[in-house]
Amino acid sequence: MSKESPPPITTTNNSTSSAPEGTSTTDAKPPSSRKGVQFWLVFLSLCFAGFVAATDSTIIFTALPTISNELGGQAQYIWLGNAYVFSSTAIQPLYGQLANIFGRRYPMIVSVALFALGSGIAGRANTSAMFISGRLVQGLGAGGMVMLIDLIVCDLLPLRERSTYLGAVLGACAVGSLVGPVIGGAIVTRTTWRWAFWINLPICAVTLASMIPFLRLSWKRSPSWMHSLLRIDYLGNIIFIGSITSILIGLVQGGIVYPWGSWRTILPLVVGFVGWAVFFVQQNFCAEPTMPLRLFAHRTSAIVYPQDFVVSVLLEWAIYILPLYFQSQLSASALTSGLDILPINAFMIPTGAVAGAILTKTGRYKPLHWAGFGVLAISCGLLSTMSSSTSTVAWAWFEILAGIGIGLPLTTQLPAIQAVLPESDTAISTSTYSFVRSFGFVWGATIPSIVFNSRVNAMLDSVDDSNVRAAPANGGAYSFALSVKNLTGPTLEQTLYVYKEAMRIVWLVGLAFALVGFLLVFAEKHIDIRITLETEFGLEGAKETKESESAVGGRVIEC
Structure with missing residues (x-):
């Protein structure tokens, strides 16, 4: 077997057999699999977990100013908002290793419990230090939840089917991200900000109520707890x-x-x-490494991981920059600008689901990646042309294209990575994928911020009013965007021009990222997507059923 060959198709945990000569798993039909009540209850609980984690990551956007004022945390403002990001991003590879050693069930339940505990601490906080501590605990839980959701979906389904169900989980997460700022704004307006965190508790309770009795996955136990601990x-x-x-x-x-x-x-x-x-x-x-170098030994996985980073960067890029455009160029309020980015999510979610279905049907991921990055590059180019005179129809279509471009690779990258790796590497490949995605989100806000602020500083000499010229300088342009609508006459025109040109450069840099992703697809190698499930971590309740069903067909498939 050459180095570039996919892992062999296996029908049991203890033996391997190749596909019949002259056939390809790409052309083979995915085996029909009946999914029982246990599967759907587990899957629903995963969607709940994804929803609550995504909601919490964005709910703070509208609540943070109120929280900072009440807790006297103006000096710690940056940590109030980013403690969650720190802990949720850095911890994900560790969760991947723990899931291999201790199974998926216990790390997932602990993650949800940590998230609930952190929500309670943050909601009860009377000082900024206590609030930051709560957000750190929340992040430790959310990092595990986000990674383990993808991992458990991979454990429950053959590789060919995974992208379809990952698309459904993506939908739950996207809805959470979308409604988070709205819920946060409504809570702050009508009641105390503390409910922005306490609201997580009943959702976590429902999630745990479903997971504890039904999330029972097989796993290969170590001889003793001490042996398990020494493997970390x-x-x-x-x-x-x-x-x-x-x-x-x-x-x-x-x-x-x-x-x-x-x-x-x-x-x-x-x-x-x-x-x-x-x-x-x-x-x-x-x-027993946390992120073994063999994950990057095959050229497809070595290429798709950077693609994952690019997609994550550009998704956050759009969410970060578009409200700035609506507020500065179209005089939108903070709430309205949040609603104006709906077209991205509205088309990213179904596009991801369609892409997953196509991959399940055809087993081919390269065309989906090419189409995604190609459409994404076109959308960045179109977004760079926007100004205060751009019509609603035009910018809405530009966003729709961006949503389609992001959605096509978003649900098909992890199956492409896992196609070139054995099932034994599912946990570490998923945790690395989740980390790269979260890390990309951080850069997706950082890079456009650097480009935008540098361009604004370079062009402020074109604004005649010295007071207005000073306000957006040195990083103040983002917060000043809401005040642009209060300007009049030549000062308004000059300021609009500065913002428009700065955002034009930002989108052109984004175009360069999309083109890099497009070019990377050429280096991918097509690998047949496996249509059988071979894992030690399948649902315990489904094991006997699958064994008996497989025995009727003359072979036994263990999961």
């Missing part, structure tokens, strides 16, 4: 979490707390990236 890559995780945290500190502080050229911004970034390099060296010598 403690050194690797310490290096990784420390390095990623250092990078995130630099990214979050840069341009807000300290200038990008300040040593206080540069030093954490340098330390973080050096530490990350040390982590990969350490992984090469670790007995």
